[in-house]
Amino acid sequence: MPKITFVDSEGRARTVEAEIGSTVMEAAIRDSIPEILAECGGACACATCHVYVDDAWIGKTGKATPMEEDMLDFAFDVRPTSRLCCQIKVSADLDGLVVRTPGKQG
Amino acid sequence: MTDIIATDVVIVGAGPAGLFAVFELGLLDIKAHLIDILPRAGGQCSELYPEKPIYDIPGFPIVTGQGLVDNLMKQIEPFHPTFHFGEMVEAVETLGTPERPAFRVKTDAGKVFECKAVLVAAGGGSFQPKKPPIAGIDKFEGTSVHYAVRRMEDFRDRNVMIVGGGDSALDWTLNLHPFAKRITLVHRRDDFRGAPHSVNAMRELVASGKMDLMIGQVAALAGEGADLTAATVKLNDGATRDVAIERLMPFFGLTMKLGPIADWGLNLHENLVPVDTEKFETSTPGVFAVGDINTYPGKLKLILSGFHEVALAAQRVHRYVYPDKKLTFQYTTSSTNLQKKLGVN
């Protein structure tokens, strides 16, 4: 299974396994990653699953869709690498993905 | 003194559970008032996912969040519930005895209700504005930082900064423009979700030099005591700007917070209200909890669970409202008595 690393706002890294076809958010919630709230359960309706994709990976995860961009308006400290991780589908290509979580989700 | 509104039941929260409770109570001749902090009915369904499809409402293969709410509103119309929107229930005080409970319910708008039972249908808590994590913002809240406009006068001849890209940010930009000294709108990107005509109106004001638009994010605030004097905006091109302002209005949407429910003397378990599964009553006789706010073994946070819970809770509420009347079980399909109440017979 692909591995995903979440680095929290204090720099602590946690690596979890993610099922192909699930979302990065689901992998985070299953392993109780702190700083990911996912209040809406992945419906792209809450912006509390905000992450910063590591620069090296932005080409592989792709960019936010217009709907996701609209939702990102509700997140804080949005950067060019910002994504809502419920909208990132896990594929074999994403094995090793690194994302950072913001200090405050909402 | 404020007039006391007397009614059978006060329902806290007008989400799907609170709305359907009006129906189940209404069939038993029980009158209800509903109070919600939001300006409209529907709770999470209308606030978080009005256009998204729901597939697990029995009898509706597919219905949108708003579609479901519209149908519920139609279904409860015969019972003429009274809605009190834009008000937060702050206090629930127990009067009466456990056998004959009575309650006094107070809202932040100063309304006072007296009732025989309270249905807490508060979902994930009351919807409240998200507060941006800008250092020191707390000390300006209520004086210089506002999440809603209560009095337009507070903004007259002030330098106002509005943050956000949706309808709230745009509407207040346009509404406050004639009052304020100068308006600066700050948004993280040069794309706005708001209604196109509002976006156009805002762009015209910017083009004619009547207001400022900055594409970036607020990084810091400065002021004296509780009075804001300036905001530092980090522009997307990397530059930073200090803007002299006296008022800041951030619009980052809403989040659910348990809120005052914690102070009502109810037992709580991880921000949820434990209930029994026969009547969905809390540790306080006469106070019920239904929908997402309650917890019991096997609880599922589904709309259909809330519907089931309000039907059972209504049976017990009947005992408190009509202690001397016996309840007989009836179907809406065949009972002329129920059909009369529904206005179909």
Ligand SMILES: Cc1cc2nc3c(=O)[nH]c(=O)nc-3n(C[C@H](O)[C@H](O)[C@H](O)COP(=O)(O)OP(=O)(O)OC[C@H]3O[C@@H](n4cnc5c(N)ncnc54)[C@H](O)[C@@H]3O)c2cc1C
């Ligand atoms: C994106 C998303 C998708 C979902 N999809 C489904 C689905 O497919 N199927 C399904 O069954 N469920 C779904 N749900 C869950 C469903 O929406 C909830 O179970 C349901 O809304 C709960 O209803 P409720 O009436 O208990 O509470 P809510 O809908 O949360 O409403 C509670 C209301 O109470 C108000 N309130 C709280 N405290 C106070 C107070 N002190 N004073 C005044 N007002 C107060 C709040 O403002 C709110 O409006 C989904 C939820 C989300 C977020």
Ligand code: FES
């Ligand atoms: S979980 Fe709500 S937007 Fe991703």
